[in-house]
Amino acid sequence: MAKINIIGLGFGDIDDLTLKSINLIKNHKNFFRTDKSPAIEYLKENKIDFLSYDKIYESEEDFDNVYNIISEDLIQKAKNYSVINYCVPKTPALFDKVTEILLEKKFKNQIEIKIFNNGGFLEKIYDILEKPITNNVKIIDALELKPTQLDINSDLIIFGIYDNIIASEVKIHLEEVYKEDYRIKVINDFSDKDKCFSIPIYKLDRLDEYNHNTLIYISKTKDDKRNYDMNNLIDIMERLRSKDGCVFDNEQTHESLRAYLVEEAYEVIDAIDNNDVDSLEEELGDLLLQIVFHSQIAKEEGYFNIWNVINGISDKMIYRHPHVFSGESTKDIDEINYKWDKLKNKSKGIESISESMMSIPKDFPMLLKAYKIQKKAAKVGFDWDYKEEAYEKIKEEIEELKLAIDSNTFDDIEDEFGDLLFAIVNFSRFLEVNPHIALNRTINKFIFRFKYIEDTLVKEGKQLEKTSLEDMDILWNQAKKLK
Structure with missing residues (x-):
């Protein structure tokens, strides 16, 4: 069976390589992902042949293509030479995409893979930082970074910041979570502690010193009370509800919080109507607090917690969007809405339109309730064909209300007034106006x-x-x- 030895070249000093790795390099064909490594000088001094894949990086614009081309070439060369070495900077199991691809393909291609990491990555980083290793560290590839991966309560190490373009993308993502002046550490050289320096996040894309080794370190924000995330909010709520917390918060129940939940929802709507972005940010926070509050009460009662809530809504969104997550084709928005309603009713065990109408919460605002009921009826054809017909219905209801007023019978007046409101709401649908x-x-x-x-x-x-x-x-x- 052909064999590929994947050898990590450590962090700059050839003396950090094990004797076994050195012997492998001396005795087999060597293929380097890049010749930008201090080990190259050692090879030249000892007249050891090697081939670099740098030219593929220069010829291909897409990194995925680069990694796939290199991995296919290595597999072929392993079959040709029986045993080869694939050498990469730092730690292959952590930093190298080609290694990941080779491990995925080893059974299919009948290739034996042996990894030699050489040197502890975290140990090297924290030695340069002159800090003890924390028990909560997250390591992220800059090319795959998303704001959802960032965790302000963990130490973050982001590697693969090869140039200002990547640095700029990383900065944009970081500023979605951290304050722009939050200080981070930049490490450009693992063999020189002087190449480790501190900058605020907003300066990240203004440096001219990026290279294949550059990474950044972001310490957890434990002592910085300007940055919080969902976990911090949950911790705050747990403390407020604890025996040493707030008397008012401890007394609250699902029932007592109902009015606050409605109030906060309407304040969000008010901020939207006023086009007040600052207020919208604040009011959404107040609304989120209510969700966390109810989830904390439910957790204490042993029913569910906030993570169950998040898991439930995530699962629901995936289930109700098969055109996004399951590859189903859709023609237009009407078809999307039709499938949404169908899946929603199926998940709730609703088998008829009337059941769908009755499923609307009893405390729903009446204008919206009328609007939703009419939309449900319209979906099965129980509707006017033209808006003019809906408008004539309003005029008809006005006349019937006048007759009821003349009769001076309260129940009739109330009935006809309700019919008039219902007709006006119905007309609003034809105007594409939400009556509420x-x-x-x-x-x-x-x-x-x-x-x-x-x-x-x-x-x-x-x-x-x-x-x-x-x-x-x-x-x-x-x-x-x-x-």
């Missing part, structure tokens, strides 16, 4: 105009209660011209 949002805008508009009347009268030294309706109407019309 529209009414909320009108309420805000009314308050703004009424405040204008009140403020104007105060400036004029007049009292609202003693002002005639005609005078107030003049001010109202003035307010209508203002935004």
Whole structure:
């Protein structure tokens, strides 16, 4: 069976290599991922032949292509020579994609793989940093970095920052989680502690010293109270609910928090309606707190925790988006919405449209409830064909309300008034207007105009209660011209 010895060249000093690795290099064909390694000088001095794959990096634009080409070539050369060495900088099992590919393909290609790491990566890093190794370290490849991988409660080591372009991408992701002036360590040379220096994150892409060894170290933010993540919020809530926590928070239940949850949701909507991004950020935080609060109570009662909530909604999103996660084809948004409703009803055991209508929460805002019910009926064809017909229905309901008022029977008046509201909501669908949002805008508009009347009268030294309706109407019309 052909064999590939994958030899890690450590972090700069050839003396760190084991005697076994040195002997392998002396006795077999050597193929280097890159000749940018201090070991190259040793090979030249000892007249040891080697081949570098640097030219493939220069000829290919896509890194995945580079790694696949190198791995295929190594497999072929192993079959030709029986035993070869593939030499890579640092630690192959941690840093090298080709090693990953070779391990995946070894059975298919009947190749034996033996890895010689040479040197402890973490030990070398923390020696340069002159710090003890923490028990919570996360190591990430810069080319695969995503903000969701970042953990402010762990030490992070991000390697593979070969140039300013990669550094710029890393900076963008870091600034999604950390403050831009949070200080990080840059290590450019594992053999020289002077090449380790501290900079704020915003300067990360402004350096001219990047090379194949460059990595950055980001310490956990334990002592920096400006950075928090989901885990910190959970810890805060657990402390508030502990015996040494807050009396008010300890007394809360799911039932007592209902009003706060609704209030925070409406404050989010208000921030959106006012196009107030700063308020939206704050109100979303308040809404998130309510979710964490309820999850903490449920955890204490032994039902579920916040991670169950996150797992549940993640599973639901994947299940209800087969066109994204399962490769199903979709024609348009209408088909996506149809499949969404079908999957939703299936997961909830709903088999009919009326059951779907009855599944709407009883405390749902009535305008929205009417809107949703009408949309469900419309999906099976129970609807007007044209908006003009829906508008005529409003006029019909107005006439019926007038008759009910003339009859002076309260139940009839209430019935017909409800029918009128229902017809107006139905007409809103044809206009593609959400009635709840529209009414909320009108309420805000009314308050703004009424405040204008009140403020104007105060400036004029007049009292609202003693002002005639005609005078107030003049001010109202003035307010209508203002935004």
